[in-house]
Amino acid sequence: MTATTPILAAHGALASQNCQACPIRHRAVCAKCDDDELVRLERMKSYRTWQAGETIVMEGGALPFVGSVVKGSASLTRYLEDGRVQMVGLLMPSDFIGRPGRKTAPYKVTAITEVTLCMFDRSRFEALLESSMHVSSRLLEMSLDELDAARDWMLLLGRKTAREKVATFLALVFRRAPTSAAPLRCTLPLGRDTIATYLGLTIETVSRQVTGLRREGVIRLEGNGRTILCDDFPALLAQAGDDAFDDADDPFFR
Amino acid sequence: MTATTPILAAHGALASQNCQACPIRHRAVCAKCDDDELVRLERMKSYRTWQAGETIVMEGGALPFVGSVVKGSASLTRYLEDGRVQMVGLLMPSDFIGRPGRKTAPYKVTAITEVTLCMFDRSRFEALLESSMHVSSRLLEMSLDELDAARDWMLLLGRKTAREKVATFLALVFRRAPTSAAPLRCTLPLGRDTIATYLGLTIETVSRQVTGLRREGVIRLEGNGRTILCDDFPALLAQAGDDAFDDADDPFFR
DNA sequence: CGTAGGATTGATGATGTTCAAAATTGGTGG
DNA sequence: CCACCAATTTTGAACATCATCAATCCTACG
Known part of the structure; x- marks a missing residue:
């Protein structure tokens, strides 16, 4: 067996990719790895894809792997007894799932869009962690x-108004949008329900705030309300109530 | 100069303590260190104490050190432009302050009680991090x-009611209380204002919920309202609305 | 015994939720 | 190509919760 032998997972398997050509090569947990370490990772990795809406791991469920998001986005959510939900994390490409030394997931992990993970066998990954400062650091x-x-999100959840929450979220989204010239345009991969779960609001309140921003001329909507345009980004930021936007601490831009 | 030479800081300095006798020796960032590494840490450490209410670091201010809380507790808080505050972390003995590679603090750090820190010069600590897997892991x-x-706190801030927030907080406090037999008794080091900042509520709402719990016989108060007794801990937990209390994920019990 | 700081209580109002219905969109099949 | 359907979003009205503003009370301490 060589490092380039394709490894297949049980379901939705993809052929093993060459790490050198990987789109998250320089941002993921493997970013600092040298060639030898990359070879070790290639030996233990496998790919799998989930469809939008599918559950990747149940809350409290077994998590026999760790891994990186290669493509797509996923949510981490926690529940209260009576069903109330809060999103506690949004995983984007290069983000890491799982933690060394823990075999169960403390959150439910759900595919928001179609998601592809680069998964590592946990025990072998842990062995690499112990021997490679590049991975652990x-x-x-x-x-x-x-x-x-x-912690930024704690400030939003604890102290921001509904208007500020929605404006903060939209500003976040536009910062990732491919267009940087006005009008900014973005088609959300999330429904109102997911946005509400993320912001600690209800669907109705999110919708009302989006409508409010539209009426005030800060944004425009297209199609089913999932495509949003912004002609005046500073006006949107002004609604976010933040001290200052700081890319470095922005959950979308790490 | 030997490893046991007392090192003095500019203000509120204490003589260097022997790491072996340190109360947080087996829980702090140095927990896994061997004797050699401990010697290196002793060479770069210094102690300093702050009084309750004093600011340890300003938000955005320079943080020329990293370190561990040895004694007392401190809060991490973030602010919005108009002065709204949210506590985003509560530091207890053995908790770590600062982060390698960053020279400014993204939060304000304030002493809740009298606090003693074991501080390490940042650049020397970073050098140790690179050479010692024991510290970095x-x-x-x-x-x-x-x-x-x-993330647990995000669920609380985003989805719990005022009653659930206060009950969760009190349950947390009682878990640290020295007494394990009923009636549980605890004297809070925090005022209502700090609790409110922690829970994303106002002082008045915290007070009303405490009163509500008292009226329903879940807790009793003594003195100025900072000493709280609980005869029926399960009743308190029932008010917390949590799925299950899990010590491992409890911010007070790490 | 008086005072100051913190805690409690009360009255009122704003904000966001809940429950319910209507509108819009994209997809499906005649 | 159009009509219909399901899913999602939007809107509306009533309500609950928590914040705000303004006293008042209590306790510790001088």
Whole structure:
């Protein structure tokens, strides 16, 4: 068996990709790896794809792997007894899933769009962690970034108004949009329900705030309300209520 | 100069303590260190104490050190432009302050009680991080625990009612109380204002919920309202609305 | 015994939720 | 090509919760 032998997972399997050509090569947990370490990772990795809406891991369920998001986005959610939900994390390409030393997931992980993961067998990954500073130090960096992002979100959840929450979210989305010239345009991969879960609001309140921003001329809508345009980005930022937007701490831009 | 030479900081300095006798020796970032690494840490450490209410670091201010809380507790808070505040972290003994590679603090750090920090010069600590897997892997563990705690708190901030927030907070406090037999008794080091900042509520709402719990016989108050007794802990947990209390993810018990 | 700081209580109002219905869109099949 | 259907979004009205503003009360302390 060589490092380039295709490895197949049980379901939705993809052929193994060459790490050198990987789109997240320089941002994911493997970012600092040298060629030898990359070979070790290629030996233990496998790909799998989930469709939008599919559950990747149940809350409290077994998580026999760790891995990176290669393509698409996924949500981490927590539940209260009576069914109330809060999204506690949004995974984008290069983000890491799972944690060394833990075999079950403390959150439910759900595919928002079609998601492809690059999965590593946990025990073999842990062995690599112990021997390679490149992997462990990158994982530490990424975890500290996640921690900052989570704390930013705590400020939003605890203190921002519905209007500020929605404006903050939209500003976040536009920062990732391919277009940088006005009008900014973005087609959300999320429904109102997912946005509500992310912001700690109800669907109705999200909808009302989007409508409010539209009426005030800050944004425009197209089609089914999932495509949003913005002619005046500073006006949107002004509604976000933030001290200052700081890309480095922005959950979408790590 | 030897490893046991007392090192003095500019203000509120304490003599260097022996790491072996340190109360947080087995829980802090140095938990996994061997004797050699401990010697290196002793060479770069210094102690400093702040009084309750003092600012340890300003939001956005320079943070020339990293370090561990040895004694007391401190809060991490973030602000919006108009002054709204949210506590985003509660530091207890053994918790770590600062992050490698970053020279400014993204949060304001305030002493809740009298606080003593064991501070390490940042650049020397970073050098140790690069050479010692024991320090970096422990820091990774602690950071991932913090991340879990932050996400738990996101669920509280986003979805719990005022009653559930206060009950959750009190349950948290009682879990740290020295007494394990009924009646549980605890004297809070926090005022109503700090609790409100922690829970994303106002002082008045916290007070009303405490009163509500008292009227319903779940808790009793003593003195100025900072000493709280609980005869029926399960009744308190029932008010917390949580799925299950899980010590491992509890921000007070890491 | 008086005072200051913190905690509690009360009255009122704003904000966001809930429940219910209507509108819009994209897809399907005649 | 058009009509219909299901899913999603939007809108409306009533309500609940929590914040705000303004006293008042309590406790610790001098």
